[in-house]
Amino acid sequence: MAYNTFLADRxxxxxxxxxxxxxxxxxxxxxxxxxNGKMCIGVHEDRIMARVGPEQYEDALHQAGCMEMNFTGKSMKGFVFIDGTVVDTEPQLEYWVDKCLKFNPQAKSSKKKN
Structure with a gap:
């Protein structure tokens, strides 16, 4: 699993x-x-995986460096990738973390696999 450890630390x-x-x-x-036991935000390679929710999804896609999160050929609605180069400052990173934290109480938990 390759991810930017500096971005993860931030x-x-x-x-x-x-x-x-x-x-x-x-x-x-x-x-x-x-x-709260739910995926909130993360790092994949040199980009952020942000769970912003379906209501904020389209607005998020219009932000600089933001793109749909797609692992399997199908977009994951409510999740976006943010290029790590557009969160160089703390306020830029805090903006995305805050968006994810605001959605987290409404996010559904994944079903536990047996």
Whole structure:
């Protein structure tokens, strides 16, 4: 699993300062940060995987460096990739972390696999 560890450390720092309990898990080919047992935000290669929700999805796609999240040929609605180069400053990164944290209470948990 290749992911930008510096970007992951920065996300972890922002989540910690937000006072939000989280767990880091290797999944989806990168590192995901779980909040309330649900995928919230993560890092895949040199980009962020952000769970912004279906209502914020289209608006998010119009942001600089943002694109649909697509692993299998099918877009994952409510999830976007953000190019790591557009979150160079803390306010830019905090913007995306905050979007993900705001959606997290409404996000559905994945069903546990047996």
């Amino acid at each position: 996300i972890e720092h922002v989540l910690s300062h937000a006072g939000q309990p989280f767990e880091a898990k290797k999944m989806m080919g990168g590192l995901c940060f779980m909040v």
